[in-house]
Amino acid sequence: MLRGRLIITGVSSGIGKALAEASLEAGYEVLGVGRRSCDAIESHARGQFFQADLTDPKALEAIPLLPAASGPTILINNAGTIGPIASTAEVEHEEMAYCMHLNVVAPMRLTARFLQEIEGEKQVYFTGSGAANYPIEGWAAYCASKAAVHQYAEVVAKEHPGVRIHAFRPGKVDTPMQAVIRESSSTAFADKSHFVEAFEQGELVQPQFVAQKLLKVFVSKTEIPVIFSTSNV
Numbered sequence: 001m002l003r004g005r006l007i008i009t010g011v012s013s014g015i016g017k018a019l020a021e022a023s024l025e026a027g028y029e030v031l032g033v034g035r036r037s038c039d040a041i042e043s044h045a046r047g048q049f050f051q052a053d054l055t056d057p058k059a060l061e062a063i064p065l066l067p068a069a070s071g072p073t074i075l076i077n078n079a080g081t082i083g084p085i086a087s088t089a090e091v092e093h094e095e096m097a098y099c100m101h102l103n104v105v106a107p108m109r110l111t112a113r114f115l116q117e118i119e120g121e122k123q124v125y126f127t128g129s130g131a132a133n134y135p136i137e138g139w140a141a142y143c144a145s146k147a148a149v150h151q152y153a154e155v156v157a158k159e160h161p162g163v164r165i166h167a168f169r170p171g172k173v174d175t176p177m178q179a180v181i182r183e184s185s186s187t188a189f190a191d192k193s194h195f196v197e198a199f200e201q202g203e204l205v206q207p208q209f210v211a212q213k214l215l216k217v218f219v220s221k222t223e224i225p226v227i228f229s230t231s232n233v
């Protein structure tokens with residue numbers, strides 16, 4: 001039987017791809033949204049892909065938000081960018097604005113549409129980050145964007161007590177975004193060596209681990225905080 005329907009942004013790699021694969025395997029329907037799809041969605045009868053650059057307001061409005069035929073409809077606002085890694089005074093305005101648009105404005109608009117348009121049982125998740133609470137030199141846009149997402153989730157959860165709304169902190173996950181972090185210039189990024197060391201010592205979490213934790217949360221009846229770490233559930 002159909003377990004429900006997931007609408008996941010950013011399914012071409014990393015956490016979104018692992019979640020699309022795991023949820024198709026677990027019996028959910030998946031609508032992937034992003035610039036590129038993934039094999040699991042393309043090859044599965046319950047998989048669907050809608051191409052959209054989430055920084056394009058017209059594309060955001062065109063995403064088909066349809067409810068699950070049975071079970072919950074679940075929105076996963078996952079697509080994101082690390083944004084410019086540079087000293088704040090040197091950051092290009094366009095790069096900063098792009099980061100805020102993709103990481104903050106797009107999930108806010110998609111969530112508003114989802115809450116208006118989807119009837120029945122629904123859940124909303126945001127891929128948050130420890131960077132929301134931990135200042136990292138050179139990452140001003142990213143840290144600010146994830147702090148905004150956490151606080152947005154807190155407010156929306158308060159406004160909609162009947163809807164499960166959460167932002168999850170996945171830890172350091174072995175995805176292309178971590179590769180971008182390791183390959184960035186260390187001039188403005190004092191903590192870079194910690195990220196390189198964590199990778200070299202095998203400390204990164206695999207995206208499949210995050211996906212399995214989320215699948216547990218979707219069906220769990222246990223109360224958890226609005227902002228939670230996937231390693232704690």
Ligand SMILES: NC(=O)c1ccc[n+]([C@@H]2O[C@H](COP(=O)([O-])OP(=O)(O)OC[C@H]3O[C@@H](n4cnc5c(N)ncnc54)[C@H](OP(=O)(O)O)[C@@H]3O)[C@@H](O)[C@H]2O)c1
Pocket residue numbers: 009010011012013014015016033034035036037052053054055078079080081082102127128129130169170171172173174175176177178
């Ligand atoms: N990896 C970590 O350690 C970590 C830690 C905390 C939080 N996160 C968060 O986890 C989320 C997923 O990141 P990831 O680590 O899995 O990295 P990733 O593999 O780089 O995934 C990013 C996803 O976002 C999509 N995307 C990027 N720009 C887009 C755009 N303009 N329009 C639509 N989709 C776009 C990418 O797909 P296309 O390029 O095909 O569009 C890709 O599927 C992000 O929100 C990130 O901030 C990651």
